[in-house]
Amino acid sequence: MESNSNRTNFIQEIIEASINEELLIFIGAGISRICDCWGWDRLAKELVNELYEQRIISYRTSENLKNRTGYKEIISTSYNLFRQHHIQKEKPFWKLMEKALRYNDKIDNLGSV
Numbered sequence: 001m002e003s004n005s006n007r008t009n010f011i012q013e014i015i016e017a018s019i020n021e022e023l024l025i026f027i028g029a030g031i032s033r034i035c036d037c038w039g040w041d042r043l044a045k046e047l048v049n050e051l052y053e054q055r056i057i058s059y060r061t062s063e064n065l066k067n068r069t070g071y072k073e074i075i076s077t078s079y080n081l082f083r084q085h086h087i088q089k090e091k092p093f094w095k096l097m098e099k100a101l102r103y104n105d106k107i108d109n110l111g112s113v
Helices: 004-019 040-053 059-066 071-084 087-101 105-110
Strands: none
Touching: 040 059, 040 071, 040 087, 071 087
């Protein structure tokens, strides 16, 4: 795993390239990891845990889902299960999605690009 100083240097290089008009951006799927957002795997497992805590699925079902590797499918299934069990129970899905997409606040402190 990258150290914080390496990450800070990398971000600083991006800022400097932008200032010097030498920045070309290609954004791939890994950009969320640089920002310390959750990956599909963690989001899927957190959603399954919430489904179990809300008593929407059994322990056995939660363990079965956690052992699957089709993370996007698990996320879709989780959304549908929350939705099927009452509109208010859909809120935990969106709260976890928001939490998963929240980036590391340290990045904001480096300055705007």
